[in-house]
Amino acid sequence: MEQVQNIFCVGRNYRLHAAELGNQVPTSPFLFMKPTHAQVIADGQDIRLPNDQGAIHYEVELVVHINQAYQKGMKADELIDRVSLGIDFTMRDLQDQLKEKKLPWLLAKGFRNSAILTASTPISSIAELEKVDFSLLKNGQEVQRGNITDMIFDIQSLVNFTGEHFGLGKGDVLFTGTPSGVGAIADGDHLELVFGDKVLGSCVIKLG
Helix, strand or coil, rough: CCCCCCEEECCCCCHHHHHHCCCCCCCCEEEEECCHHHHHEECEEEEECCCCCEEHHHHHHEEEECCCCCCCCCCCCHHHHEEEEEEEEEEEHHHHHHHCCCCHHHHCCCCCCCCEEEEEEECCCCHHHHHHHHEEECCCCEEEECCCCHECCHHHHHHHHHHHCCCCCCCCCCCCCCCCCEEECCCCCEEEEEEECEEEEEEEEEEE
């Protein structure tokens, strides 16, 4: 898998997810970043996460991979050659504390192994993604399901916003937001990330 350069993440991009956390629906894309040290590939292995900062929530997302440098006016179909699925792990209790103090979320979002990525799959156009749901199974039970047609800001809007404000280059990835259904993980949970009817990646969570 190509080395990831920058990990951009979009927050609150599904209305039902914003509602379930009691957040206002944004009027423009809301972005944060994770360090590259947070990245880990879900290829069936155990993934260790900390257990000393309160609850950790899973947030499954469609992740787009950037194949060339962004220039204003470029179409998403030009910039994106493949997609994968990801999990944005979030220390929810710590995030709530940081939000109350109006501090950045990095401690709650950027810890090691907090950015799971699956193997990627090539695409010919963004439009084809509208025909495919993505989902997360926890211990064999579906806990989240999403489709890009339910996004508040579509992929073209996200690419434009990110490219114009921060720049986008080859090797960057963009987590495009999570649908409703987020929840806490427990030690030993088996997670499967499913694109359509194909499992793109899986892992077992080890806390501590």
